[in-house]
Amino acid sequence: MAPLAPPVAAIRLAVRRALADLPAYGPVLVACSGGADSLALAAAAAFVAPRAGHTAGLVTVDHGLQAGSAGRAEAVARWAQRAGLASVDVVRVDVAGRPGGPEAAAREARYQALTEVAGRHGAVALLTGHTRDDQAETVLLALARGAGPRGLAGMPTRRDLNGVPLVRPLLEISRGQTRAACVALGLTPWQDPHNSDPAYARSRIRADVLPVLVQALGPGVLDNLARTARLAAADNLALDELADAALAAARHPEGGLLVESLANLPAAVRTRVLRAWAHELGAAPAALSHRHVTALDTLVTGWRGQGPAYLPGGLRVRRSAGRLLAVPAEDEECAGGAVSAGRRAVAEGAAVGVRGGADPAGEVVP
Numbered sequence: 001m002a003p004l005a006p007p008v009a010a011i012r013l014a015v016r017r018a019l020a021d022l023p024a025y026g027p028v029l030v031a032c033s034g035g036a037d038s039l040a041l042a043a044a045a046a047f048v049a050p051r052a053g054h055t056a057g058l059v060t061v062d063h064g065l066q067a068g069s070a071g072r073a074e075a076v077a078r079w080a081q082r083a084g085l086a087s088v089d090v091v092r093v094d095v096a097g098r099p100g101g102p103e104a105a106a107r108e109a110r111y112q113a114l115t116e117v118a119g120r121h122g123a124v125a126l127l128t129g130h131t132r133d134d135q136a137e138t139v140l141l142a143l144a145r146g147a148g149p150r151g152l153a154g155m156p157t158r159r160d161l162n163g164v165p166l167v168r169p170l171l172e173i174s175r176g177q178t179r180a181a182c183v184a185l186g187l188t189p190w191q192d193p194h195n196s197d198p199a200y201a202r203s204r205i206r207a208d209v210l211p212v213l214v215q216a217l218g219p220g221v222l223d224n225l226a227r228t229a230r231l232a233a234a235d236n237l238a239l240d241e242l243a244d245a246a247l248a249a250a251r252h253p254e255g256g257l258l259v260e261s262l263a264n265l266p267a268a269v270r271t272r273v274l275r276a277w278a279h280e281l282g283a284a285p286a287a288l289s290h291r292h293v294t295a296l297d298t299l300v301t302g303w304r305g306q307g308p309a310y311l312p313g314g315l316r317v318r319r320s321a322g323r324l325l326a327v328p329a330e331d332e333e334c335a336g337g338a339v340s341a342g343r344r345a346v347a348e349g350a351a352v353g354v355r356g357g358a359d360p361a362g363e364v365v366p
């Protein structure tokens with residue numbers, strides 16, 4: 001028997017570890033574009049899952065945005081049947097009419113379709129092929145946007161997506177390894193033209209920025225960026241727990257938050273409390289920017305009798321009698337007329353800089 005190619009073995013091991021962490025046995029679904037990362041993942045899942053007490057299915061989404069996209073999806077499905085995956089779903093989504101640019105609309109439609117199929121199969125996890133290189137790009141994009149530790153944490157290995165656990169087994173596997181695994185297995189991955197389209201910031205990072213960094217600083221840069229993400233994620237976990245407790249302690253029994261409780265918190269905790277509270281009030285995570293949180297924070301730390309802070313979704317928060325209070329929508333007219341277009345634009349997040357897709361949980365994802 002020919003020895004197993006090292007990249008194939010590394011990817012199988014990564015998948016085995018990810019499956020071992022799942023709380024229950026049951027079907028897992030691989031989200032597969034046909035690209036090298038998710039193709040290598042699907043091949044590994046087909047091998048590993050049945051040996052680990054799971055069945056593995058595959059789902060591929062046709063966004064209908066490129067000529068030949070239906071043919072690509074069918075080719076992935078035919079391969080999945082030959083590879084022995086337990087279920088194969090091809091889902092065509094309609095991207096038109098969704099908010100945001102075409103990239104964001106496609107992502108939103110894709111994740112919606114993926115979680116619907118996962119729900120239909122009762123999947124215990126949806127696996128995606130994000131790699132260490134995707135993570136390194138995500139960290140660099142976050143740095144360029146001026147994101148804090150939350151952005152630097154990049155993509156988590158596991159999180160909830162519309163009630164389905166989204167798991168990324170390949171975050172410590174390089175793109176070179178997924179490509180090499182495909183070669184070793186005789187698979188021909190699909191090349192997504194978007195990945196090399198300089199219109200996208202992520203493509204420019206991939207093609208222009210990372211090679212220069214590697215040349216200047218050495219090949220360890222990619223691992224180091226991914227490690228930054230892991231370290232920031234661990235810090236975030238601790239800070240989020242502190243913020244949860246601080247938010248509970250700051251609540252006023254009649255509503256709103258007590259300024260006095262907030263004022264003495266370290267800034268890193270206080271801004272997290274304010275961000276979490278803004279989400280609670282209904283501000284969409286993807287639209288809530290640093291600028292909105294700073295406006296809330298200024299009501300606490302820079303109080304000079306100013307007017308309300310504006311949040312996405314037409315929400316406003318004012319300070320009154322030592323409390324931060326959400327202003328009910330019907331008070332908007334009485335409070336001095338309509339909000340100006342400029343302020344509304346800021347509130348709706350027009351200040352966000354480098355383009356990056358934020359998924360429904362506010363995470364910036366490829």
Ligand SMILES: Nc1ncnc2c1ncn2[C@@H]1O[C@H](COP(=O)(O)OP(=O)(O)OP(=O)(O)O)[C@@H](O)[C@H]1O
Binds near residue numbers: 034062128130131366
């Ligand atoms: N059309 C699709 N159908 C199903 N899953 C998809 C699709 N597009 C992306 N995904 C999932 O999202 C992950 C990240 O997507 P992205 O477009 O960034 O691909 P990538 O990094 O080029 O990976 P790949 O080589 O798998 O295409 C993929 O690995 C795959 O799991």
